Amino acid sequence: MLSKSRRVEIGSLTQPAEGATMYMVAENTSIPVPKVHCAFERKGINYTPMVRIPGKMLRLGWLDRSPESKAKILSQIKGIVDQLRLIPPPSDQVISNIAGGPLFDSRLGGGSYHGPFNTLQEFHRHLREDYDGDEDLPDANRLVVRHKQYCGKPVLTHGDLNTMNITV
Incomplete structure (x- = not known):
């Protein structure tokens, strides 16, 4: 049953590997991510039931924030990206999703x-x-x-980090 504390991502753009990624991030960092219950595909539709994180999208109200508030949030985002990049890759020199797929x-x-x-x-x-x-x-x-040119080994990153998928 869905409630204010639970949500399900549904659709052809929702990827089961996202659930594995959120699990890995939760296990290896202090980054707050939704607790994923499972991720599966049925009849061509992907489902990811998870616990909802309270808050609102960063894009809502960004322009109304003070410069100090914006600076604090940007500093926190930098810390999050730094933590992601410290997670060891599952294999050497492969560019893939967290499960090794496309x-x-x-x-x-x-x-x-x-x-x-x-x-x-x-x-x-x-x-x-x-x-x-x-x-x-x-x-x-x-x-x-x-x-x-050589630019170092691949690191974990967020492929589409933006103000619509950051909760504050």
Whole structure:
């Protein structure tokens, strides 16, 4: 039964790997995340029953906040991102969702699912849609050069961190 303290994410955009991610974050950080009861798919629809975290979306009332309040929230978000990046990856040099499967991002071309990728270079090449340089596009060429440089090992991050999925 649903109540003010429970919610279920439902839909084709809800990913079962999100439940595994929230569980891993809860186990390895002090970041407040909803307690996920389970995550499953039935008849092409994904369900993630979880405990609701009290509060409201950050975007609601952001413009009315004082500069001090905004600075405090931004500092807390930085701390959260820092904690996420300290969680050891499940495997070396793989860019994937937490369960090792494809990343979900409907903003990228070529469908909503991408990867998994064995290297950062493979991931970056995918993001560039296999673009590998052209003399007539100096800005794009600089991006290709930057992507080919070593930038460290992959870390856990939030793929679409924004004011609609942060609760205050």
